[in-house]
Amino acid sequence: MTPRHLHPFALVGELFNDIRSFFWVIASSAVFLRFSLWAWLAILLAGLDFVLLSFWRKTYELTDDELIFRSGILERRVRHLPYHKIQNIQRNQWFFLAPFHLESIAVDSGGHNDKDNQITLSVVPSWLAEVLEAKRQDNSQNLQDLLTAAQTGEKAPESEEASAAATAAVTSNHRDDYRASVASLVAYALTSFDVFVQFLIFFGAFFSHVDMDSHWVKALTKRFSAQAVSIGFFLLLLAVLLFVVILLVFNVIRIIVLYFGFSVNQNAEHLTIQRGLFQKKTLHLAIKRVQAVQFRQNIFRQLLGYVSVKVRIITDANGDDQASRMMPTLIPLVQTKQAYELVSNWLPVVPKDDRQPLTAGSLYQSLTMARNGLVLLWLYLGWILYFVHTGWAITVAVLLSLLVAGAGWHKGHNTGVALLGHGGLVLQYGSMYEKVTTFAEWDKIQSLQLRQSWWLAQRNQRVHLRAEVRSDDSTTKIECRYIQRQQADEIFDWYQQMSHKQFRLKQQ
């Protein structure tokens, strides 16, 4: 295959992005610096040239063994990416590109901490992603066949493995393995904490700008003190409720736009996750490369018996900051029991049922974490009360204390760790009223650490256990605190013995 350029639509996309990034610079210079028309034209031409050059310099090429991506104007970069090193393929398709069968493809290789390491092909034909995925799954497939087939829209002559998998897929149920219903998406939106946060932010912003002397505030307070106190109060309550409803509706719409048509499919050793209304996102991942699975429940979801499932995968740094990409959602919201059934089929590290080998957090842990939270809160903010004595401040202090103590209690109550039968570890902790259960295979845990302060050693033999797992372009430290020393030692020994077993297996 000869090196190809991106589709010309990429020019439009890049121009749009550049304008968006430089918008404030352009706007402020238009206002403050009086450039003549000719100067503006010159600047515009320079910008266009840059965009054109940058577009011209970007080429991609598929060989039998690797993807080659060339870019850069002043500093020319050539990236070679062998197919077997591809971690995941992320695809993005805006609805206006769908009729042209074009999309944006980002390929992760899990390289080390290089800024902008990710190969992103911003506007390319969709068949390219299919070919890349086919080559990634089975490198022996002939590239030329795949290309001609993809471009003409027929199926390529497959290797034996691939055709066996295809017939298996045909004979089994060929509906999506999992498809999120709109109801579950709505529930997902309604039970998330986002509404609270947005409400608090708006509340804070609103009240900090309310002028206590303004006319309508006086009118409102007059209403309060008048006979119609209850009516005034109800009006206020109604306004607040209306606002909350608006926020909820906004969040529901946002989630539906982002997660519309959410589906998960398994194909041999790979998972394909698809979602999105205006922008269809597809993620192809290799099951073996999933680093950890996390079941997340905030207290609303815990009460209702629902759970949200996310996976930790390795992605490359790309200068973008999309949270959803860094911890992809596997299932937005589903009943806990069903979650275990579904996920254990795709990712064997998760057990088949929810009978946890975990012991729930003990009273000691709950009390200690609540105490820790309170100590930190008062240490950081207690001195403010020294200067501000108003009733408001004291109320806020009490409320915050309750909140923090409750969060600490919840954290302690949900802390636990246990070994899973087949070489996996399950770690559970709480964080800001969200319970997170992490399942990780032994060989995905990069290191294990036990930490204990001197006084914990003397008094009650509790340690903190910390496992490190790779996630997006760095790592995440999963920590379970105040675990009993004996249990932690068992897990530490198990971890070392697994290395031992691995070594012995290789010797044979």
Next chain:
Amino acid sequence: MKALPKQVKSVWYWSEAMTIVIVLGLYFVGIWAVNQFTKVTIPTSLFWLILAAIILLSLGGLGLVHYRYAFYHYSVNEMDVEIQKGFFFRKWIAIPIDRIQNVNLNQGPLLLAFKLQEVTIVTGGSDYSIDALTEAEAESFKDQVMTLAKEARHDA
């Protein structure tokens, strides 16, 4: 499990001493600056209190060097690297050999003076370091770990 070379105690004493000098220096300069440039007067009791705290912590730090040394151990075998360190805040770390991607050796001026090297183990996750080994030990540690790691990965 192996202990660190004895010279590391001297390194720790020196670095504690330097920290004490710097902290005291900053403290006195700070007090002088506050007296000179602002109208705030620091009560003598507070001045002595903070000074006493600094001296106490310094003595504590110096005294702890012995215990830190006693607690610091490491071991390398074909399966993992194990590090045990810290006296007040203790850590036990296990790193499987095939997770190790690289071993870096560093020498600041203090370590250079004592002919020691700091060994940093780079994994797919974060990095872990052994404070100081003799130059010969550090080289052999690096060679041993890199060979074992390469073997472990090639067989995978």
